[in-house]
Amino acid sequence: MSDKPLEQDQAGDLRRIVEKKRQVLRQKGRPKTLAILSGKGGVGKSNVAIALACAFADKNKQVVLLDADLGMANLDILCGVSAKYNLSHLVEGSRTLHEILLPIEKNILLLPGGVGLREMADLDDDALSRIFETLSGLEQLSDLLILDAGAGIHKGVRAFAQAADTTVLVTTPEPTSIRDAYGVIKSLGGAHSSQGGDLMLIVNMANNQREAYDVAERIRMASMQFLGSAPIFLGYILKDNNIERAVRMRRIFYRLTPSSAAAACVRKITDEIIRLWEGRPVKPEPKGLKAFFARLTRGLFREK
Numbered sequence: 001m002s003d004k005p006l007e008q009d010q011a012g013d014l015r016r017i018v019e020k021k022r023q024v025l026r027q028k029g030r031p032k033t034l035a036i037l038s039g040k041g042g043v044g045k046s047n048v049a050i051a052l053a054c055a056f057a058d059k060n061k062q063v064v065l066l067d068a069d070l071g072m073a074n075l076d077i078l079c080g081v082s083a084k085y086n087l088s089h090l091v092e093g094s095r096t097l098h099e100i101l102l103p104i105e106k107n108i109l110l111l112p113g114g115v116g117l118r119e120m121a122d123l124d125d126d127a128l129s130r131i132f133e134t135l136s137g138l139e140q141l142s143d144l145l146i147l148d149a150g151a152g153i154h155k156g157v158r159a160f161a162q163a164a165d166t167t168v169l170v171t172t173p174e175p176t177s178i179r180d181a182y183g184v185i186k187s188l189g190g191a192h193s194s195q196g197g198d199l200m201l202i203v204n205m206a207n208n209q210r211e212a213y214d215v216a217e218r219i220r221m222a223s224m225q226f227l228g229s230a231p232i233f234l235g236y237i238l239k240d241n242n243i244e245r246a247v248r249m250r251r252i253f254y255r256l257t258p259s260s261a262a263a264a265c266v267r268k269i270t271d272e273i274i275r276l277w278e279g280r281p282v283k284p285e286p287k288g289l290k291a292f293f294a295r296l297t298r299g300l301f302r303e304k
């Protein structure tokens with residue numbers, strides 16, 4: 001039997017609980033990586049990525065937003081800033097990591113990726129591993145890396161899904177968007193990737209809850225029937241004109257109209273992500289940023 005006073009035992013228990021909670025987002029000091037992708041373009045990924053970053057930032061998490069859209073990187077514009085440098089300046093060695101990172105607000109840094117990700121493919125292994133080393137410096141600055149992975153059913157989608165700890169697929173209720181979302185799940189070989197975490201689903205621009213649940217159910221049922229696994233439905237974001245208005249003003253809708261219906265939906269989704277992570281704090285373990293970028297570059301450009 002323990003000869004420690006009861007209070008001491010209880011204090012120890014409390015400390016352990018607090019510590020376990022703290023580790024949910026920062027396991028062994030490694031930030032989690034969350035990739036946002038879609039089949040069809042224009043479904044709201046970039047706005048969702050930024051709004052999630054804000055919602056996590058409000059929970060005191062340090063977030064790095066990586067603009068990994070290889071085609072049309074535009075997170076800087078949506079955040080109301082203008083990126084002078086991007087990953088390609090880091091790759092060519094003309095700028096340091098700190099020089100390309102753009103502060104968006106207290107807990108959010110933007111890392112413009114763009115063409116830099118593509119250029120990483122042409123580096124030799126030594127240069128590449130130096131870049132990975134540099135990028136892993138982000139681990140000191142972040143609890144969470146959210147990346148906007150762009151749209152499309154191509155091998156990039158697989159690379160992002162395999163590199164990230166959590167993958168979130170965004171669709172709208174439009175039939176073409178639903179079909180392309182299913183196409184992405186199929187191209188990933190189902191909703192459980194072999195190395196990555198489970199695939200999660202957000203229905204954006206829903207007219208109401210019922211419609212969102214119907215869309216999610218259709219995608220989940222088709223996936224289950226034909227692919228043997230279904231994405232986890234994270235939640236929905238209502239169609240909300242505040243988003244379009246904020247985009248036009250180059251403001252973050254989540255900040256411009258925090259009490260909007262869409263912002264409330266984003267908060268619910270954030271809580272759901274945290275709940276799911278807390279339910280399984282150990283598996284899958286965050287892979288760390290060095291491994292993340294290595295997987296991503298290999299998956300995107302190097303494996304034929």
Ligand SMILES: Nc1ncnc2c1ncn2[C@@H]1O[C@H](COP(=O)(O)OP(=O)(O)OP(=O)(O)O)[C@@H](O)[C@H]1O
Nearest residue numbers: 041042043044045046047151205238239240243244
């Ligand atoms: N919940 C919503 N309600 C109303 N409009 C929305 C909503 N979400 C996004 N939008 C509109 O859709 C447009 C496209 O959003 P966004 O740029 O985030 O999509 P995307 O998926 O990142 O596009 P792309 O594939 O081109 O990168 C926005 O400009 C905004 O006007």
Ligand SMILES: [Mg+2]
Nearest residue numbers: 045046069148
């Ligand atoms: Mg986008």
